[in-house]
Amino acid sequence: MRGNNDNANIIQKIAAGNQLEVKSCRPLGGGDINEVYLLETAKDKFIIKLNDASRFPGMFEAEKEGLEELSAAGVIKVPEVKKVGEESGASYILMEYINSAKPPIDFSRKFGQQLAALHKTTAKDFGFKSNNYIGSLPQCNTSCTTAAEFYITQRLEPQIKMAKDKGNDLGDPSALYKNCEALIPQEPPALVHGDLWSGNYMVGNRGEPCLIDPAVSYAPREMDLGMMKLFGGFDKEIFETYEEHFPTEAGLEERIPLWQLYYLLVHLNIFGSGYRSQVSSILNRYS
Structure with missing residues (x-):
């Protein structure tokens, strides 16, 4: 498992590679598989997930394919994937941030x-x-x-x-x-x-x-x-x-x-x- 400083450096490189100007980045938790962060830019918010590219090859590519298949059905909301890639030994997926709300009565x-x-x-x-x-x-x-x-x-x-x-x-x-x-x-x-x-x-x-x-x-x-x-x-x-x-x-x-x-x-x-x-x-x- 990488340290927070390692992840911060990786996230900065990912942000720069995707022309994102980072205002703040904070961890949202994670487990044995992924580490999850909320990335805030001047214009928007994103979720970025990191994992070990050697332990879980192709995991985020598969997640992207799955989310896109669900989205293509056009019947239920899923987060939009912005980018999948690798940086400094870490795989990452950058996606839309969905701000959770209180469920309505229906x-x-x-x-x-x-x-x-x-x-x-x-x-x-x-x-x-x-x-x-x-x-x-x-x-x-x-x-x-x-x-x-x-x-x-x-x-x-x-x-x-x-x-x-x-x-x-x-x-x-x-x-x-x-x-x-x-x-x-x-x-x-x-x-x-x-x-x-x-x-x-x-x-x-x-x-x-x-x-x-x-x-x-x-x-x-x-x-x-x-x-x-x-x-x-x-x-x-x-x-x-x-x-x-x-x-x-x-x-x-x-x-x-x-x-x-x-x-x-x-x-x-x-x-x-x-x-x-x-x-x-x-x-x-x-x-």
Whole structure:
């Protein structure tokens, strides 16, 4: 991890390279992956995120692609990316600053309606034009023709293999995969955020829903709903409005833990054994 002085020098170089005259720059926090700063110029404010270019190659390029794909759908606000690049061993992404506001009374209905509209954005196949990241882990997006094939081969298999390589005894997933084929609805690919926990949405300065930090793909749409319900933080009215505008197939609640399995495997592989019992419970349920 670089020191604050190192980051300050890097940010000054990035600003100069993008013809930005910096008035102030202050840290907004960060974690093991990124360090986040609010950059204020004479005319505007920006968010700049830094990470180690050698540890997370292509991460910000993937984030840019994901945000641009969400933006192109034209149904929900995302921050505009100004520039992605490298400077002094650090990768960076420079983007629009969104000043968070208090949610208006109709925020949840807007969010549910816009998420439904996003999920109606479709593609020929499941997958995405490039691989990306889920948290700090690589996420594969190879093209698949069915929802079950995509979820098994591009989501569950890589994470289960990684978990086993880390010493977690998760048993034989063959029965799980067979049940995936039986349970997963045969719906068209949907444009999903891909990592939609409560920390990855915000209220824009005009009270509109905004999505940040995506792990985009064309995937089974219920994956977003499963993640939203995993850790909470979403108003019930969001889900009710979503159902009004894009009803899910019968049996959604039975499938929710199946979708949550992917995200719990990711947490197991990033954060360790604290998530193993939840993973094992879901594996047993669907095996």
